[in-house]
Amino acid sequence: MSRIVTLNQNTEFRRAYNRGKNKSHPALVTYAVKNRAGICRIGITTGKKTGGAVERNRCRRIIRAAYASLADECAGAWDIVFVSRFRTKELKSTDLAVIMREQLTALGVIGEPR
Numbered sequence: 001m002s003r004i005v006t007l008n009q010n011t012e013f014r015r016a017y018n019r020g021k022n023k024s025h026p027a028l029v030t031y032a033v034k035n036r037a038g039i040c041r042i043g044i045t046t047g048k049k050t051g052g053a054v055e056r057n058r059c060r061r062i063i064r065a066a067y068a069s070l071a072d073e074c075a076g077a078w079d080i081v082f083v084s085r086f087r088t089k090e091l092k093s094t095d096l097a098v099i100m101r102e103q104l105t106a107l108g109v110i111g112e113p114r
Contacts, residue, residue: 004042004064004067005039005040005042006042006044007081012043012079013045013081015079016032016080017081020032020079020081021108022107023103025103026085026087027084027090027096028083028085028088028099028100028103029082029083030080030081030082030104032080032104032108032109034076035077037077038077039077040071040076040078040079040080041078041079041080042067042079042080043079043080044059044084045083045084046059046083046084047083047084049086050084050086050089051086051089059088059089062089062091062096063082063084063088063096065093066093066097066100067080067082067100069093070097070100070104073104074110075110076109080104082100
């Protein structure tokens with residue numbers, strides 16, 4: 001399993017929000033835009049509506065774990081931003097991985113399962 005590369009700059013997040021395609025679900029919103037870096041990079045956003053610091057950190061851990069199970073299927077060079085919602089903290093990473101797979105497939109980040 002390779003290391004997950006993250007987005008760090010505000011401009012990278014804004015580029016995904018403004019120019020990227022998005023898919024939403026009551027537990028997760030996903031934005032995806034192609035990049036020139038040659039690799040898939042992710043960013044995670046959790047707002048205060050999600051809960052306190054403990055809940056927000058739990059949401060980030062769940063999203064990171066769900067993406068780690070799908071990272072090898074990522075085809076091409078994409079910047080992906082995941083935005084947690086209130087229901088994210090109620091799910092396990094395996095449940096969220098199913099939702100994430102559907103969203104990433106619809107956005108064209110991962111190919112159809114064989």
